[in-house]
Structure formats: structure tokens, C-alpha cells
Amino acid sequence: MADNNEGFFYRFLLWTQKYIKERTYILIVSFLVGIGSSIAAIFLKKTIHLIQSLLTSNMREGANWWLLILPVVGILLAGLFVKYIVRDDISHGVTKILYAISQRKSRIKPHNMWSSLAASSLTIGFGGSVGAEAPIVLTGAAIGSNLGRLFRMEQKTLMLLVGCGAAGAVAGIFKAPIAGLVFVIEVLMLDLTMSSVLPLLISSVTAATMSYIFTGTEAMFQFSQTEDFVMDRIPYVLCLGVFCGLVSLYFTRASIKIEAFYRRLGSYGRKFIVGASVLSVLIFLFPPLYGEGYNTIGSLLEGRYDNIMDNSPLSFIATGYWSIIIFLAMILLTKVIASTATNSGGGCGGIFAPSLYLGCIAGFVFAHISNYFDITVPLSEKNFALMGMAGVMSGVMHAPLTGVFLIAELTGGYDLFLPLMIVSISSYATIIAFERHSLYSMRLAQRGELMTHHKDKAVLTLLKMDNFIETDFIKVSPNMTLGDIVRTAVAQSSRSMFPVVESNGRLSGIVMVDNIRNIMFRPELYDRFYVSRFMVSPPAKIIYDMPMDKIMKIFDDTKAWNLPVVNEEGVYLGFVSKSKIFNAYREVLVETFSGD
Numbered sequence: 001m002a003d004n005n006e007g008f009f010y011r012f013l014l015w016t017q018k019y020i021k022e023r024t025y026i027l028i029v030s031f032l033v034g035i036g037s038s039i040a041a042i043f044l045k046k047t048i049h050l051i052q053s054l055l056t057s058n059m060r061e062g063a064n065w066w067l068l069i070l071p072v073v074g075i076l077l078a079g080l081f082v083k084y085i086v087r088d089d090i091s092h093g094v095t096k097i098l099y100a101i102s103q104r105k106s107r108i109k110p111h112n113m114w115s116s117l118a119a120s121s122l123t124i125g126f127g128g129s130v131g132a133e134a135p136i137v138l139t140g141a142a143i144g145s146n147l148g149r150l151f152r153m154e155q156k157t158l159m160l161l162v163g164c165g166a167a168g169a170v171a172g173i174f175k176a177p178i179a180g181l182v183f184v185i186e187v188l189m190l191d192l193t194m195s196s197v198l199p200l201l202i203s204s205v206t207a208a209t210m211s212y213i214f215t216g217t218e219a220m221f222q223f224s225q226t227e228d229f230v231m232d233r234i235p236y237v238l239c240l241g242v243f244c245g246l247v248s249l250y251f252t253r254a255s256i257k258i259e260a261f262y263r264r265l266g267s268y269g270r271k272f273i274v275g276a277s278v279l280s281v282l283i284f285l286f287p288p289l290y291g292e293g294y295n296t297i298g299s300l301l302e303g304r305y306d307n308i309m310d311n312s313p314l315s316f317i318a319t320g321y322w323s324i325i326i327f328l329a330m331i332l333l334t335k336v337i338a339s340t341a342t343n344s345g346g347g348c349g350g351i352f353a354p355s356l357y358l359g360c361i362a363g364f365v366f367a368h369i370s371n372y373f374d375i376t377v378p379l380s381e382k383n384f385a386l387m388g389m390a391g392v393m394s395g396v397m398h399a400p401l402t403g404v405f406l407i408a409e410l411t412g413g414y415d416l417f418l419p420l421m422i423v424s425i426s427s428y429a430t431i432i433a434f435e436r437h438s439l440y441s442m443r444l445a446q447r448g449e450l451m452t453h454h455k456d457k458a459v460l461t462l463l464k465m466d467n468f469i470e471t472d473f474i475k476v477s478p479n480m481t482l483g484d485i486v487r488t489a490v491a492q493s494s495r496s497m498f499p500v501v502e503s504n505g506r507l508s509g510i511v512m513v514d515n516i517r518n519i520m521f522r523p524e525l526y527d528r529f530y531v532s533r534f535m536v537s538p539p540a541k542i543i544y545d546m547p548m549d550k551i552m553k554i555f556d557d558t559k560a561w562n563l564p565v566v567n568e569e570g571v572y573l574g575f576v577s578k579s580k581i582f583n584a585y586r587e588v589l590v591e592t593f594s595g596d
Helices: 002-019 022-056 066-086 093-103 115-125 133-150 155-174 177-186 194-215 231-265 268-285 294-301 313-317 322-344 352-372 381-397 400-411 414-432 439-446 455-462 482-490 548-558 578-593
Strands: 497-501 507-512 562-566 572-577
Touching (some): 022 115, 022 133, 022 194, 093 155, 093 439, 133 155, 133 352, 231 268, 268 313, 294 352, 352 381, 381 400, 400 414, 497 572, 548 562
16 A cells, blocks of 8 residues: 555646646645644644643742742653653754754754654743744754655755745734744745746745734734834933844843853753753743743733732842842843753744844833833833834844834734834844854854855855765875886876875875976986875875865966875875866856746
């Protein structure tokens, strides 16, 4: 029966290729990707809310000791699920998509279509201080990748379908189709062309429509603008953007350093103990850190903040104007610690929700403090909370357009479009002065594995050293004579250079035929000259895992056409040819970017 099904599907593929134009075929698959992504997004949101409602329905008011236990149980269950069932790393969802696009020919493992859903449901449902959006974006991208492979799509189309899945996931979970499209362009760094815009739009609109059908048409956050924006507030909006950029910088750098700390702990058990302890204490002291934090965002956008300190053991200090500011400032500082502890301790989640959360608090705190000093133009705290969401998201993701459109679609705050753009751009300009790459792309950029909008660099990123190493060069040793070289190397090879390799495999130099041409035809010198005497150092050595753009720079600097390749210990691996890289570059450029 299985063979019959496979044969039927194969015949179906042949029929579609014969009667359906390729572009129409891609649009149909992108529609299917949009449906799959939206179903996954709806399922994840419903599951998280179901778990949260079951666990928190009987919580009493005041300091609640359950907050010490539930998040720990959540990351424990998620960690065990990943460790013993999935048996693969599923963290840093958007980073994994960027890596798949740059290094894995847009191939994402099939388990990513469901593993992130299960792990993040447990993590966030039990109160882990992360967001569900990055896991669902990875899920959507995995759906696009695997559907593309199922329908035998080529690599260029597979890359587009990965983008369609990510766009559909963002549009589905946020009900924000434009933000889904812009996210793919800015964060995943796929170039927008006439051939790609329609599939991305179809996936985004399809996913958003599915969310409207099953969860209603109202915006994710209820926001009503009761105070008009006036031009006199523009200087304060610019200052808010700079503040959001600095908050984004703190979040980015703190995340990297705290993640490095957890990596140094080594074993899963140590990471869990430390992460669970830190997360438990922080959520107990600051209950707004529990879960995604969307209840806190909703309260601040509605202008309500009197209940922010409810259930916190620190509520006894809630006296005076500054108590709420100090409490929220502590949350600004500790949110990154809680989020990193959640993921590093075994949980699964993303930074979408934390960046929105921090932005909302940053905007509110900025306006609240400004109003205390009786400025000439009072600031609307809920308007600035909304603008802060766009600012921090733009800074953390290095995606100002995504921040603008996502916040506008999330809240319906289109009347604040101008200040949203001002905050997003000023926040992005602030963080870009300190960090070239976003939190998502920083890890890959450090290893030279990040694909960018720059086509030359993007193509070089797709090239792999394994495809260029030539190993048919005859190796010689330093103690060989000139006669040995002539008889065993020159006479038997068409190459003009030979690597000199020591007994331990290390490269000590090269022999150039041009350098021995004046003596190689004099037999009386064959036993008098040794390789160690006439070998020369290569113009440069290529390290095996060196990024391709650095390799090309070395070729340009040395003016060489062939260079030896060694590993980190200096062991000879082969030669790489500049002309071979150029040929592969042209092939990948045509294959990946044709039709632009």
C-alpha cells in the first residue's frame, strides 16, 4: 500500500509539472504553507492559554508560592522532552532559520514542524518568561521547507517557501499580514522581487485570514487613542527612541553574556538547577515576569498600572509616586535574566514577546518620569508605552519597519504611525552605532555564516569549502632530493606546485616548478639539492573553516591563484583555486538570484 501511495504521489507530481506552470505551482504551495503556519500558530496560542488557565485559575491573591514552582516544572518538562524525545537543539528559532538559509540549502528538519510547538507550550504555559513567536516562526519555516521538499522544489524556491512559512507564522500569531511580509525582508534578509512578493503575500494574508476566522477580528491588544499626537512632542519621541535603543543594546549584550555563562556550566543538570533557581526567584519577586507578559502590556496600554505590583512580596513598599517606577525599572533590568534563564535552563521560547514587553514598560517609564517634572507638554503614558514597543522591537531585531507595522497591526494604533516611525528609526540608529548585527544574526555573523542583502556576500556565504578543496597534488617531504622530485612529482603530474608535508602531516612549504626550472634538467645536481633547500613559503594559508569572504580577500591581497588549505593545527588538507571559486560563484548567483 505504501508503494502504491508513493507511486501515486510521484505520478501526481509529474502531472502537475506537465500541466501547471511553475509560478502558479509556487503560489499554490505558498497558499498551503500559509494554511499550515496559521493552524500551527492558532494551536500554539490555544494550548498555551489552556495550560495557563488550568494552572492559574485557583491562585489566590497576594504573594503566591506557586510562582516559585510552576515555571520550574515547565522548563523541566520541556527540557526532558527535548533531551530524550526530540534529541536535537531547537532553541534560538529565528537563528536556526537564518542558519538553514545560509548553510543548509534552506533545509529544516521535519521534527521542527512540531517539536517547538510542544516544548514552547510547556515552557510558556507553566510561566516561562519568554515568547511563543520565535518557536512558531521556526515551525512555519519548517512547514515551508518540508512542503517544498515534498513537492521537489529547487533550492531557490525552497528558500522562498521558508520565508513564506515565517511570514505566515508572524501573520497568523499576531494577525499582522504586512508585518509578516516585512519581517521576512528585514530579519530573514530575503530580497523582495516581483517573483517573491506574491507568494509571501499569499502566505501572510492566508494565515491572517485563518486567524480572523478562528479567533475573531479584534486586534491582539485593545488600544484606544484618547489623546491626539501633537508636533510639540516630537523631541520627546526622539528621546524615547534613543532610550529604547539603549534598552535594546542592554538586552542584546546581556543576553549574549548570560548565554555564555550558562554554556560554561556544561551539563544539562547544572544549567537546569541554576536557570530554574534564578527564574523561580525572579518571578516570585516580580510576578509580571510570569509568562509572556501580555497582561501587563494590556494594562499599560489601557492606562492602568495600579495593579502591576499585585501578588508581589514587594508590594508593601508601594507607597509614593516612585514606587511603581522603581518596580518597573527592576523588571527592565531582570527581564533579560529571566528570559535567558528560561531558555538556558531547558525551556523553549523567543524574544518577540520580551522585546514587546520591555518596550511597553520602557515607554511607560519614560513618559511617567517626564510627567513628574511638569514638562510643558504632558505625555500620554499609554501612547508612549505603545511607541516604546515599536522602539525596542526595532532595536533588538534591527528591523524598524517590522516594529512599525507590527505594533500598528497589533493594536490598531494607525493614528500614531508618524511617531511610531520616529521612535523605530531613532532606536535602530542608536543600537546600530554599537552593534552591527541583531541578536538573531550575531551568532552566525561571528562565524561568517550569515546571509545578507548584499548579493556578493550572500553568494559567498552559500559556498562551502568542501566543494573546492583539490587533493590530487602530489605531496613531497623536506628530505627528498631534487632527483626524487623530478622523478616522482614533476614527471607524473601536470601541476606546477607541490606541497611539502612533514611526517606529522603539517605543511612546511611548497615547491614551485618555476623555482627549480633552471636546475631540474641537470642530473648531476639531483643528489646535491634537497627539498628543504629550495622550497618556499606559500603566499598565505587558508584555514579550513575560514569564511569565504575572508578567503577571497586573501586571494586579492596575495594575487595568488592557488593557495594551500590547512586545519587549525596546520595539517595539510589540499589546495583551493581562485578560478574554481569564481566558477561556483557564477553558478550559485544564477541559481539563487536569477529573475531579480
